[in-house]
Amino acid sequence: MVQVMLMIHAGLGLLVLLAGLWVFVEALNAHQSNLARIRGVSLFAAVVMWLTLFVAGYWYVVYYGVEKALILKGPWPFAHEFYMETKEHIILMLLLLTTFLPIAARNDLAGNRGARNLFLSVACLIVLIGIVVEGSGGIISMGSKLAVMPK
Amino acid sequence: MEKPLGKYTVSFGLSLALTCLFSSLLVVVKELSDKTVLPLMKQATGHHWVTHSVIDVILFVAMGFLLTKVQISPERLTRLIVASVVIGGLIIAGFYLFVG
Numbered sequence: 001m002v003q004v005m006l007m008i009h010a011g012l013g014l015l016v017l018l019a020g021l022w023v024f025v026e027a028l029n030a031h032q033s034n035l036a037r038i039r040g041v042s043l044f045a046a047v048v049m050w051l052t053l054f055v056a057g058y059w060y061v062v063y064y065g066v067e068k069a070l071i072l073k074g075p076w077p078f079a080h081e082f083y084m085e086t087k088e089h090i091i092l093m094l095l096l097l098t099t100f101l102p103i104a105a106r107n108d109l110a111g112n113r114g115a116r117n118l119f120l121s122v123a124c125l126i127v128l129i130g131i132v133v134e135g136s137g138g139i140i141s142m143g144s145k146l147a148v149m150p151k
Numbered sequence: 152m153e154k155p156l157g158k159y160t161v162s163f164g165l166s167l168a169l170t171c172l173f174s175s176l177l178v179v180v181k182e183l184s185d186k187t188v189l190p191l192m193k194q195a196t197g198h199h200w201v202t203h204s205v206i207d208v209i210l211f212v213a214m215g216f217l218l219t220k221v222q223i224s225p226e227r228l229t230r231l232i233v234a235s236v237v238i239g240g241l242i243i244a245g246f247y248l249f250v251g
Contacts, residue, residue: 061198081247082247082251090240090244095204100164103160106157115154125232
């Protein structure tokens with residue numbers, strides 16, 4: 001169950017990243033015919049991000065303590081000390097950015113250049129932070145794996 | 152002339168920028184106050200990270216509804232959001248890299 005939860009949170013996180021990339025590309029060519037799709041995918045990203053936070057948060061609060069102790073005793077303690085500590089707080093910015101995305105998408109992205117640039121910047125930040133967070137997750141998993149591997 | 156941004160885009164955009172900065176500063180404060188702030192945050196919900204998340208969300212929503220009268224150009228709002236996320240991210244990463 002714990003492993004399934006871990007995979008679900010990584011998978012949902014990836015969906016948020018892809019949704020951010022999707023709306024970024026769509027917004028580059030925003031016109032009246034794709035505004036509804038941009039708004040729909042933006043809302044999807046926000047909903048999935050909240051789901052991700054609940055799954056990841058539950059796993060982190062309930063199960064991560066054991067893994068943290070293992071990582072800290074292993075050869076890659078920085079996997080927790082830097083990557084996990086940074087990830088668990090930067091993810092809150094990602095949550096706020098994805099929550100803001102559908103609000104920014106309500107503007108006329110096709111006719112208002114300022115609104116479109118704002119939306120593009122937010123989507124771009126979501127993609128970049130998403131990549132950082134997914135990469136950090138990989139390093140944390142490796143830290144955990146190396147800690148239990150025979151020397 | 153271009154249409155102005157929706158009032159909730161402005162208010163929640165400003166709220167996003169301010170909450171990101173606040174959140175990164177809260178990381179530093181709680182980690183450096185492990186005998187005062189951190190235990191309080193643990194006590195509030197059982198885990199400091201849960202308390203941190205709840206504070207961020209409450210602040211984001213509250214400021215989003217409180218700042219609806221503020222007017223700002225899309226360009227300035229975009230710069231503010233990008234700057235606050237970048238600075239906030241650097242504060243968090245820098246803290247755990249050099250201090251934490």
